[in-house]
Amino acid sequence: MGREVDVVVVGGGITGVATLRALARSGVRTILLEQFELGHTRGSSHGTSRIFRLSYTDPEYTRMALEALGCWNEIEEEQGVPLIVRSGSIDLGDGAAETERSLAASSIAYEIVEPETAGRRWPLTVGPAERLVFQPEGGYLLADRALQTFLSGARAAGGEVRERDRVIAVHVRQDGVVVTTAAGEEVSAGAVVVAAGAWARGLLAPLEIDLPVIPTRETVAYFAHPAADELPAVIEYPSATRPLATDQVYYALPAPGLGLKAGIHHAGPPADPEQIGAQDERVVEATAAWIAQRFPEVDPTPVGADTCMYTNTADESFVVEAHGRVVVASACSGHGFKFAPLLGARIAELARSAAA
Secondary structure (H helix, E strand, O other), X not given: OOEEOOEEEEOOOHHHHXXXXXXXXXXXXXXXXXXXXXXXXXXXXXXXXXXXXXXXXXXXXXXXXXXXXHHHHHHHHXXXXXOEEOOOEEEEOOOHHHHHXXXXXXXXXXXXXXXXXXXXXXXXXXXXXXXXXXXXXXXXXXXXXXXXXXXHHHHHOOOEEEOOOOEEEEEEEOOEEEXXXXXXXEEEEOEEEEOOHHHHHHHHHHHOOOXXXXXXXXXXXXXXXXXXXXXXXXXXXXXXXXXXXXXXXXXXXXXXXXXXXXXXXXXXXXXXXXXXXXXXXXXXXXXXXXXXXXXXXXXXXXXXXXXXXXEEOOXXXXXXXXXXXXXXXXOOOOOOHHHHHHHHHHHHHHHXXXXX
């Protein structure tokens, strides 16, 4: 005989576990099904760090990030553990003026740092004509700790988690849904949350729900730096005055235990999530060249590299919506991690309504 719960969550990445926590804490009987082990390296939520920033070129995301910051602060206070290292965030390039306007529109404190001053404050090379926007509340999330914090909170509230339990089908009935696993078990519920990242589109297609995303496999590289954990996160937008190897956004942030983590946003090719892919050496080389230009104290020889999946919409927006008893939860395009507690609460609310 199958299980019966109120809501099933499919996918154990950061969005799924944040949703599980929010559901369980609101008294909803819920179970999360993850096809691999928690914290696996096949998806989008593994690793020790993610950028946290308020400085978006889009004012709506700045407002959302500010709201998410409040959620992270509450969790840190409640659990008594730091989840954000507030080393600050730096924006450079042609997008810096837009992030400045976005921060000002939300009355968020920031600082314009002159190039000669920047070189004294941080081990960073900044050209004489460049504009640098520093936002002190940014920095980086301790990603693996955040994932575990959500999980422990969900379990403490009665949420159940099953690892290595792959969902192969979702069937919608008039009075609920039935989720079928590869082991042949059926779980009945009032609603299902599909937070399966790059695998979500395949699960949703038989339900005639089109998730307009393209999965890509992205590459990050790691560089040795003795004081990496204290560095601000750096985001460099393309600029006509400082050409880069590729016309894309470059970024760097501390990765505790690994050094300085860096990559190129949206540099990866479309990819099948069922296939295990290797890092792109061309991206590693271009990233290393950028590191050599920007961080004079860092050895530009990579000490390691890794991959992760992006699940991309055309405009980098998120897809969080209900289709009857099916809630689609896709915090897409490589910038959703920072919004996890905020989106988890919103997705849980949709799921409760869908299950009613």
